[in-house]
Amino acid sequence: MSVPRPRPKLDADNRAFWTGGAQGRLYITCCADCGGYTHPPRPVCRHCRSEAVAPVAVAGTGAIDSYTINHQPWMPGLPVPFVIARVALDAVPGVFLTTNIVGCPVDAVDVGDRVRVRFEEQDGIWFPLFEKGA
């Protein structure tokens, strides 16, 4: 993308998610008591309400749950079209990431496609994008 991505404001809850890409890791908040995942990351488990939660590195692979090909330039200079997708992460039940599918033509994307994370860095934020093949 030739325009800057809107930058997430880092805080104690989201820092691991947005900076884990520096180590090539995708971090999702997980509960030490029940094993459940909580996303968006918060300091309490949304399943068992335990506060023994911490970010853990997950595989970074998954499948496209749904998608849309965006044609509208919502911001000046935004190159279109591009794919926005919701990815269901492997072994992270109940967690979905909204992301972009990159590295393939926009019409090569379908529901169920296998994808893997590919980080894109901008000003200290590591955006988890996904590409086909996993």
Added chain:
Amino acid sequence: MARGEAYITGIGMSEVGVRLARSPLGLTVDAVREALADSGLGFDQIDGVTTYPGRMPTFLGFSPIGTDELIDALGLKTHWHAGGGELTAQLGAVAMAAAAVQAGQARHVLCFRTVYEAAALARPEEFPPLRRKEVDGASQWTAPFFALSAANWTAQFATRHMKRYGLTREQLAQVALNGHANAVRNPRALVKKKLTMDEYMAARMISTPFCLYDCDRFTDAATVLIVSAGDALGDVASVPVRIAAMAGSVDRYSWDQAEWAGAYATGRDLWRNTDYRPADVDLVQFYDGFAFQPITWLEGLGFCDLGEGGRFLEGGHRIALDGELPMNTGGGQLGAGRLHGFGMAHEAVVQLRGQGGDRQVPGSPRVAVATSGGGPMAAALLLARD
């Protein structure tokens, strides 16, 4: 007419247009005056005010006027007011007003929604557009991927429906075609011309599967509903419409973690709060900021099974003015304008009173559903003329 019931007793609407010169407060006052005249109430009888989402200083086009400003501008003497965005969608403001009159906190509540998105675009120095350089809260999970519009978020629900249940673009088109056809019969509607299937299919894409006609457009307008207590109907000159049930439930409050929109949980729960059943409903006004949303309401409220919404719309006959379930009879947001939820309740009242003119649903309808919201936002009102 007992205490404990809430009624919509007045409806009003400003001019509806694009890039209007009249100020947002001016539009709001226009709609208030019309609603008061409609109800037979005077300014001094209004003792409550509510709105969605309240004045948004960072996004004035989306919501330029708050309850505090309107109360002060009109010199109202209120006992209760509330405005906010963390409601069960836009019509949640009406549900709040109903709860207030049921609890005896107010007798006649002005509920308003003023939108100024088109004028704001034309006058950016006065109404700066929303800046998105840095995001937090829920926006941080979508905006960094340029999923900047609810069109993008809602489109993914629609794609899932197409892949899983076979929804087609031809079926989806019926929402826009029906909205345009009804708008032509509504003198206050933004759209003045019918839409053909060929025009729909040829339109440019916004975010697949949504084309231009699947998305409502920025509108400048104010809509007002007056909600009155059941034991205050003696003050009122209009035909009151009872709020027979309200719901605003979610299974997962999230645009991107939930599998389906809040319309499903809200639709299910609306019937828990009433003895009416879907078969009793004479017409529906389903929020259609995007054409897919009425499908979620059809399914969520049980007018058809999950996955059957597209087939329900097939050909458009069922939802037409003379169909089994007339839908968005004033044009909906795709036809009448982006009144942001309040237009759905306004039109339901018009129809239940038999004031629909060329677009009046035949057979003296008595029961209607009006909804608002998309994604995790959902509010449903069941309205009845006794």
